[in-house]
Structures are given as C-alpha cells and as structure tokens.
Amino acid sequence: MNLGSPDSTEVNDLRKYLNEFLTDKRVIDSWFVRNILMRSVIIPKRAPESAKAYQTIWTKNGSPLIQYTRELAESLQMKISEPVGIAMRYGKPSMETAFESLIKKIPDLEEVVAIPLYPHYAMSSYETAVEHAKKVHQEKKYGFRLKFIKPFYQDPGYIHAMAENMRPYMQKDFDHLLFSFHGIPERHLIKSDPTHQHCLQSADCCSVLSVAHATCYRHQCLTTMNLVAAELGLPKEKFSFSFQSRLGKQPWLKPYTDFRFQDMPKEGIGKLLVVCPAFVSDCLETLEEIEIRGKESFLASGGTEYAMIPCLNTHPLWVQTLTTWIRA
Secondary structure (H helix, E strand, O other): OEOOOOOOOOHHHHHHHHHHHHOOOOOOOOHHHHHHHHHHHHHHHHHHHHHHHHHOOOEOOEOHHHHHHHHHHHHHHOOOOOOOOOOEOOOOOOHHHHHHHHHHHOOOOOEEEEOOOOOOOOHHHHHHHHHHHHHHHHHOOOOOEEEEOOOOOOOHHHHHHHHHHHHHHHOOOOOEEEEEEEOOEHHHHHHOOOOOOOOOOOOOHHHOOOHHHHHOHHHHHHHHHHHHHHHHOOOHHHEEEEEEOOOOOOOEOOOEHHHHHHHHHHHOOOEEEEEOOOOOOOOHHHHHHHHHHHHHHHHHOOOOEEEEEOOOOOOHHHHHHHHHHHHO
16 A cells, blocks of 8 residues: 555646545644645645656656556565555555455455555554555445554564665765655644653653654654664764655644755765655655755755665565565
C-alpha cells in the first residue's frame, strides 16, 4: 500500500487527485480548511503548480511512485508463492481493486497481509492508509482476515537495507549527510500523543521513554536516523535531520529542509548528501522537491556538490526484508 499519484500530468487529473488527497480528514484535520478553502482556493491554485512539478519527473511508464511500487510487488512475487497486489490510498489502483484481484486468484482467500509502505507512524500516512483499508474491507463484507504490518522504523532488516543502499554513495568525500523526512503539522503530533502531555513538551521529549513513542512520528524518524547512522559508523557531527514538504502557514516539524539548504553552505558545508527515509519509493517529494529543487537551492546558496541518495525502491535487501515479514 502506497500513497498514490494522479493519472496524468494534466491539470484536471491533478485537481481530481488533490481533491481526494487534501480533503482527507487525517491529512487536513481542519473542517473549514478541508471543505471550504481547499475546494475553493487551494486546490484550484495548486493543481496547475503540481501539474508542472509532475511533468519534470513523469516517465514513459507514468508516475515513478506507481512504477516503483509495481516493480517492488513484482520483485516480491518472485520470492513468494502467495499472490501480491498493490493499492494506493489515493488514485489508482484502489484498495477495492487490489482486494478483488486477490480474490480472483484465490476464491477462498483466508487472510490478506497488508504492508503500508510508511516506515513511521503518522495520522496523515500510516493511519489513514490502514483505516481506509479497514473501511473498504468492512463495507464490502469480505470474508478474509486483514492483517497489517506495523511501522517498521526500527526493524533490523529495514535499517540494514537502508544503510547498504546508502553506503555506495558515501564512498566519495562529503561534508554532511542530511536525513530529510516528510514533515507533518505539529498539531498532528500532539493529536497522536495518547498521554496528551509528552510530545513537544520538552526539547528532549523524543529521547525520554514514553508510551507516546508508539505513535510519535518525530521520535520514530529520529530513531531511524540514529540506527542507520550507527550502522554506517557516522560521527554525530557528520549528519543531521530536517523535515520537508510543508503546506500552509501553521507550524510544522522543524527544522525545515528548504531552510537548511540555504543555511548549510554558510555553515561551511559544501558537499552535501541527502537521503529521504520517510519514503521507500521515489516520488514527487524526492525526485522533484529534493533532487531537482533542493539541489538548485543548495548550489545557489554557495554549496559546491550535492547528491540525493535514491529510496530503497527494489533494493534486494529491502525485498528480502518484506519476505521475512510475510513469513512471520
């Protein structure tokens, strides 16, 4: 299960896709913004801008995200006998289409193992994907059980695959490695805190043991970063984190990636590597926002060398990790 993409780079398709995506109550949790501003102001303005952005990364096979997800399923299918399908939270193929495809292959299907391709828990990614799948399953009254793989931000297989995927890019001299995670509004973090008194209440909240960490996106992102850095043997001064892709004027998790691109050359960082662990498949947010616009911003600010490390996509160790989860 992945996020999804528009059907094409045409403005009408972007409008349709953004309408489904940005009116999700777990993505935009304000009723007024979601139902009034989004439909009347934000989506009409954003659709043409997004269409231009998608045009810079669109391939002959269509959306990179859809293609990489499909290739991941095909790679996994080569290692297991059970049928593998893909579904997108927004757009095509839908959750219902995926379920129906599996039933055609196994009419007496007993269980579906769903893998939301989000390493970290957030209401706007993992939670909405899971709840949407549950809703479709319930409404269609399917007879099979539905099992979900939990966020895998600290899974040894995922961490190892991340580190090995990054290692070749680190053989060349570099000044700094930036872990750029997808951002979320601060209020989402607070809403997901079951204690209502831990997240963002102190500077070191993510390192203080709490039950809130089970649904704390920030804690899970930092855990991933530290585990990967440890496996790669990186000294603490050699890496840092930031959050990208913010929308609107409300506070999002900081520091902001686009600000860091502008500031790092002033701090003496000339050669920069960037990795985006919140994504397992390359997409608009990695290929256009980070690889294209991020590079332009960093070099224009005085940086000398810049490289984005691709997502896991179909890395053999990542595919092998998925097989171990299915067999568990």
